[in-house]
Amino acid sequence: MELSPKTWFMPVGASSIAGEVDWLFYFITWMSVAFFVIVTACTVYFLFKYKRKPGEKPGLTIPLHHNTVLEIVWTVIPTILVFFIFIWGFRSFMGLFVIPAGAEEVRVQAAQWSWTFRHNVGGSGNESKSNNLHVPAGRPIKLHLSSSDVLHSLFIPDFRVKMDLVPNRTTSLWFTALEEGEYDLYCTEYCGEKHSRMLARVYVMPEEEYKQWVWDNAKVATGKEIYDTKCSACHSLEAGNSEMAPTWHNLYGRTETLSDGTTIEVLDDYIWESIRYPHLKIVDGFEARARMAPFPKQSLSDEEVENIIGFMKGLSDYKADEASEDPKP
Numbered sequence: 001m002e003l004s005p006k007t008w009f010m011p012v013g014a015s016s017i018a019g020e021v022d023w024l025f026y027f028i029t030w031m032s033v034a035f036f037v038i039v040t041a042c043t044v045y046f047l048f049k050y051k052r053k054p055g056e057k058p059g060l061t062i063p064l065h066h067n068t069v070l071e072i073v074w075t076v077i078p079t080i081l082v083f084f085i086f087i088w089g090f091r092s093f094m095g096l097f098v099i100p101a102g103a104e105e106v107r108v109q110a111a112q113w114s115w116t117f118r119h120n121v122g123g124s125g126n127e128s129k130s131n132n133l134h135v136p137a138g139r140p141i142k143l144h145l146s147s148s149d150v151l152h153s154l155f156i157p158d159f160r161v162k163m164d165l166v167p168n169r170t171t172s173l174w175f176t177a178l179e180e181g182e183y184d185l186y187c188t189e190y191c192g193e194k195h196s197r198m199l200a201r202v203y204v205m206p207e208e209e210y211k212q213w214v215w216d217n218a219k220v221a222t223g224k225e226i227y228d229t230k231c232s233a234c235h236s237l238e239a240g241n242s243e244m245a246p247t248w249h250n251l252y253g254r255t256e257t258l259s260d261g262t263t264i265e266v267l268d269d270y271i272w273e274s275i276r277y278p279h280l281k282i283v284d285g286f287e288a289r290a291r292m293a294p295f296p297k298q299s300l301s302d303e304e305v306e307n308i309i310g311f312m313k314g315l316s317d318y319k320a321d322e323a324s325e326d327p328k329p
């Protein structure tokens with residue numbers, strides 16, 4: 001599908017629905033122009049045709065009764081036109097409001113006077129939050145709308161979509177952006193003093209770039225928060241290993257004996273590997289109980305792993321500087 005170009009009436013049409021909306025708009029506009037011209041031309045023509053000629057005596061107008069043919073014509077033609085507009089309009093209306101299955105959902109919160117856009121970050125329970133809307137190109141996007149105070153309305157002129165955000169109620173809106181680029185988003189319902197400044201940008205990006213953006217923008221928890229939610233069931237922070245797993249107390253920099261008899265110094269590399277692939281190198285004594293599930297990138301981002309390592313370092317007496325001065329043989 002192609003973008004419809006900017007015209008005297010309309011901005012660029014950058015969504016899948018824009019073409020249809022514009023067609024109906026132009027149809028109604030030009031039809032109105034045509035009837036305006038016809039009616040005005042007739043008025044002007046009759047004005048001169050029936051003007052009293054010089055010397056003509058004022059007389060009575062010829063009595064006119066109804067004209068069946070004329071009355072049928074002026075009833076039937078407008079009825080057909082109005083039905084045509086209704087059917088076309090209703091089809092477009094359904095297209096605008098029936099959200100396709102599998103649309104990418106973005107939750108939108110309006111407040112005096114700002115926008116907040118939230119994206120779920122695949123499976124991790126984290127969310128990505130922004131004051132501008134970021135979406136992938138070529139895929140249906142569902143906006144789930146709510147307001148925390150008064151009535152607002154979200155309007156993206158280039159996409160030809162608009163919907164109210166009502167307090168204590170949710171509404172929704174969908175579109176498919178056709179091309180990458182930047183577009184304007186307005187609040188289009190008067191919502192108080194700074195209504196006119198309630199603006200945002202829509203960034204339409206390639207799919208891959210969008211996914212990356214969501215990840216990068218996600219609120220990444222601190223190491224302690226991640227430990228509390230994902231690690232504390234098995235790993236303790238006290239001295240002495242728990243039943244299930246090695247303790248994190250003084251773990252960073254410790255030399256562990258593995259189940260195959262070799263030893264390893266617990267530094268960044270081994271921690272990374274043990275989070276992504278926990279079964280590769282198991283600490284001696286835990287073979288039978290090693291039940292940790294791997295954490296792929298989708299459930300624990302690289303940044304979160306770094307935060308965990310940072311937290312572990314804080315629990316350890318190990319000093320990197322001492323180690324480098326006294327390298328292991």
Ligand code: CUA
Nearest residue numbers: 152187191195
């Ligand atoms: Cu929000 Cu106007």
